[in-house]
Amino acid sequence: MEKIEVIFYIEALSNEKKLLERAIEATVESLKGEKSIEVKDISVGDILEDEEEELLKYSGVIEARIVGSFRDVALAALRYSPAVVEVLRPGKMEISARELMEILGDVAVFMANLMEKFGGLAIYPKLDDLPEPKIGYSRDEIEAMIVEDRQILYRFVAEVYDKDEETARVNMAKALSYEGCRINKLTVQKAPNDDKKLLLAAEVLSDFETLFQLMAKYVPVALSIIEPEVIDVTAGELQNALTDISGFAQELITRPLKKQLMDRANTTFRLNP
Amino acid sequence: MREALYWEPLEGGKVRCKLCPLNCIISEGKRGSCRVRKNIGGKLYTLNYGKVSAIGADPVEKKPLFHFWPGSCALSISSVGCNMHCRHCQNWEISQADESFPYLHDMTPEMVVAIAKRYGCESIAYTYNEPVIWYEFVLDTAKLARKEGIYNLLITNGYINEEPFRELAPYIDAMNIDIKAFSDEFYMKIARVPSAEPSRRTAVIAKKDFGIHVELTYLIIPTLNDSEEEIRAFARWVVEELGDDTPVHFSRFFPHYQLTHLPPTPLETIEMAYRVAREEGLKFVYIGNVPGHPGENTYCPRCGKPLIVRWGFKITEYNITDDGRCKYCGEMIPIAGKHAKKRYGAEWW
Structure with missing residues (x-):
């Protein structure tokens, strides 16, 4: 697969300046020791102090220029969870459906491990206000979506939880529609040997970025990309997909700290000036 | 949702x-x-209907609205999102966020109006982030507030299409419209929208077609919108299109968000803008973000005596009669409402 060149902007925050310096040093060393990706250049910005901030006073940014296969760069994005990923080249690339499935498989496994520790990501606003989306499209409609709108047709199976199969079916249809998918087929059934767990099987169409988001959020146990066989991706789409998955990883990893921050914000009060 | x-x-x-x-x-x-x-x-x-990121009772002067019920209290509420992406936004944490912002509270229009009444606020200000993109909630709340005798204040960039604005305008009593600059280039490069015209059009429609009390804010950012020619052109447009009695606030910029490399606006620049606007014929020009500056005060356009003396958002002297005239020379002063004498003993900040 064609190599891609990106810049990771990795942000580090801490309440202790020394700790932050050490963490930045360790991250730089880790980047230098990477075997799967080539780290061409690393620069570290000055540590800034925000006096108004009580808990995470100090911040620093590492800028790393990285070259590697999309798969390796995606895994590095999950490990280092940069705040932003900038794709420098190529402007466009082609990925076969098989290669993309492998990359998405890696993403799903990585995210599943994180979710086991920190909880899930598929959280939605109240879905009651949404109408039930259309399910099922004609072959002509599907072809038009693939050719004209550059949509990808894929099937996946994921574990979901709800009070019963019908409620799960309605909620999942709305959730997938909310994510930006068009649903061709969708079914929910009880998981064997587990009363609480349900299995969702869906055949949907979405763009490249939504496919990545979905795989990272739902960590499906099975995925199959049906069409097209070769997927054209732009630098912008790559950039969004990489930034999204690294954002998801960061969201989970920093969840305990955020909870602490939220608790603090919700329990401190000031007298009216 | x-x-x-x-x-x-x-x-x-x-x-x-x-x-x-x-x-x-x-x-x-x-x-x-x-x-x-x-x-x-x-x-x-x-996605942000009823999602409130901040709520608080502010002096109306903080909006800034200097000619609308001076000294009154505005229940200020905000949500998340903005149709502009200004590089200098001081509220970027909410304006550039979406409904996943962690500190959102769910509220209904009824709750907002009830809180305004409970705390004795004369008005509700839709502010902090852009209220235009909170349109449905603002419309519902404004209708209810109007029924309850509470004024509605829109603190906005004015970047809204005419049709939706005409639906909302009948419920709005006062607006402060942020005119970011007087060039399309600034709007394109700094606010990241295609043109300046819609904001100006909104101001004209609000004042001329609906009789809404309109004040304008122009934040002066060093090197970007601080030339004398640009400020003169802006002031001339205000006089011609909105009238010379339109209050204009020139605010001092402090480094924020993506423009932290720029210095705060020098005081001389703000004072230059004040002078230029007065030269062009504007009667009520103010200097903002410089507490204690004499440019915070309202002066009588005829006798020049100070009518409303302010320190920050606090009124320390009020020399306008109950029928809206200068206490010294009798000149009619365009103030909507009366001095709502503050029940707050303390300083606001």
Whole structure:
């Protein structure tokens, strides 16, 4: 697969300046020791102090220029969870459906491990206000979506939880529609040997970025990309997909700290000036 | 979350949002530039309806509105999102966020109005982030507030299409419109929208067609919109299109967000703007973000005596009669409402 060149902007925050310096040093060393990706250049910005901030006073940014296969760069994005990923080249690339499935498989496994520790990501606003989306499209409609709108047709199976199969079916249809998918087929059934767990099987169409988001959020146990066989991706789409998955990883990893921050914000009060 | 107002379906499940002049064409599953209006299943939904990021009772002077019920209290509420992406935004944490912002509270229009009444606020100000992209909630709340005798204040960039604005305007009593600069280039490069014209058009419609009390704010940013020619052109436009009695606030810039490399606006620049605007014929020009500056005061355009003396947001002297005239020379002063004498003993800040 064609190599891609990106810049990771990795942000580090801490309440202790020394700790932050050490963490930045360790991250730089880790980047230098990477075997799967080539780290061409690393620069570290000055540590800034925000006096108004009580808990995470100090911040620093590492800028790393990285070259590697999309798969390796995606895994590095999950490990280092940069705040932003900038794709420098190529402007466009082609990925076969098989290669993309492998990359998405890696993403799903990585995210599943994180979710086991920190909880899930598929959280939605109240879905009651949404109408039930259309399910099922004609072959002509599907072809038009693939050719004209550059949509990808894929099937996946994921574990979901709800009070019963019908409620799960309605909620999942709305959730997938909310994510930006068009649903061709969708079914929910009880998981064997587990009363609480349900299995969702869906055949949907979405763009490249939504496919990545979905795989990272739902960590499906099975995925199959049906069409097209070769997927054209732009630098912008790559950039969004990489930034999204690294954002998801960061969201989970920093969840305990955020909870602490939220608790603090919700329990401190000031007298009216 | 609820279905948005002002949109139309397009081919292939896309929609066009018609709320603001960006007229975003949004594919299924995607959001508009404001981040809070999303195409779900071929319909446009507003994701920030009833999502309140900040709520507090402010002096109306903080909006800034200097000629509308001076000394009164405005219950200020905000949500998340903005149709502009100003590089200097001082509220970027909420303006550039979406409904996943962690500190949002769910509120109904009834709750907002009840809180305003409970705390004795004369008005509700839709402020801090852009209220235009909170349109449906602002409209519902403004209608209810009007029924309850509470004024509605819109603190906005004015970047809204004419049709939705004409639906909202009858419920709005006062507006402060942020005129970012007087050039399209600034709007394109700094606010990241195509043109300056819609904000100016909104100001004219508000004042001329609906009789809304309009004040303008112009934040002066060093090197970007601080030339004498630009400020003169702006002041001339205000005089010609809105009238010489329109209050104009020139605010001092402090480094924020993506413009932290720029220095705060020198005081001389702000004072130059004040002088230029007065030269062009504006009667009520103010200097903002410089507490204690004499440019915070209202002076009588005829006798020049100080009519409302302020320190920051606090009124320390009020020399306008109950029938709205200068206490010294009898000149009529365009103030909407009366001095609402503050029940707060303490300083605001």
